[in-house]
Amino acid sequence: MQKLLITGASGFLGWHLCQLAKQNWEVYGTYFSHPIEIPNVNMLKVNLTNFQELKQIFSEIQPQAVIHTAALSQPNYCQSYPKQSHAINVTASGNIAGLCADYLIPCVFTSTDLVFDGLNAPYKETDSVSPVNLYGEQKVIAEQEMLVRYPKAAVCRMPLMFGAATPTATSFMQPFIQTLQQGKELNLFIDEFRTPVSGTTAAKGLLLALEKVNGLIHLGGKERISRYDFGRLLVEVFQLPLAGLKAGYQKDVKMAAPRPSDVSLDSSKAFELGYQPLSLQQELEAIAKSQSQQ
Known part of the structure; x- marks a missing residue:
């Protein structure tokens, strides 16, 4: 089995992704402040904001693909702690894209629907971004930096997500x-x-993007x-x-x-590729x- 590195495996989306990915991949999941064991997943404590540590993980694991879900995604937290959130949301993301480019392996990044100002929905991938809060701004910078460093990366804009609670995370x-x-x-x-989806559907979308997408894709649900x-x-x-x-x-x-x-989000591009959220x-x-x- 090929090796897949999933950052943020202790988060809500990361945990759901591990459940699906481990069926077809040898999965390595990273966590930082929330220790967790996931059956049949190799868990590693990694500080993604430390570039040397990040580089070492790539060289030790030699992954064949990476899905980067780790983030500080609470808008109010990011607004109040710009420096800490920038380190993980922007700097680490750019470094991961750079390493994936060095290794020439598929790279999927999870961005957000909050890159938009909410005045011209539904939004397509070609619409211009205009975030109204710092979290949205950080994700815009990360999107741009990742695609500059690795144009083949898949940048997935995620909607609001819901689902069963995981051992270390809940949804709204x-x-x-x-x-x-x-x-x-x-x-x-x-x-x-919003155009919400379940954590399981979102995870399916990310695995689809890993196979089929370079550049921007929207992974929203079918209902506003x-x-x-x-x-x-x-x-x-x-x-x-x-x-x-x-x-x-x-x-x-x-x-x-x-x-x-x-x-x-207008996710018709993803629907055409086979992304199928339920009602x-x-x-x-x-x-x-x-x-x-x-």
Whole structure:
């Protein structure tokens, strides 16, 4: 089996990716601050912001491909800690692209829908970027730097992702479910729109990009939905109390990082390559079913 290096294997997306990739690859996963064991995956503690350490990992493992999911992806954190987040989101990403270029191996990078300002959705790969927060800016710089250093890299813009909790990470739906189950009020925006996918679907998209993509690709879902309407779907599928679900407006909530209102992705290019997200209803039903069997 060929060797695949997955950075950020302890993160939500990285963990889901390891579950799928290990079926066809000998997988090496990196973590830094969240130690984790994943069956049939070789886990390594690596500080990706240390170039010497990064270089050593490449030379020891000799991977045949790399998928780089590691990031500080909380917009509010990035806004408050620009230096720390720049080191992993920008510098490490550029270095990984450079090493993949040296080894002439496929390289996949996970970017974000937050590279857009939310004023002209849905966004195609050819649309110009204009982030409204620092996290989006860092990802734009990383995208450009990676493609300069390695034009063959696949830069995958990811949407909002949801799914079952992993041993070291949750998605945004876990706190939603918990709040409603506790009978508390859950305020969700009716004026913020995304094209979400499950962690499993996102992982399938990244493995497809590894085989078929050079340059930019959007891996959004097929449905544009507000956070509030996503909450209504959760209530229905997981049979949660509806009374606590309240509609709110993004403009009424003060956050460290500004948020764009609609960064829905047009992912038709990926759909043509064989990327097939299920409907949100189907995705959530599959998650609910697997949890009821555990």
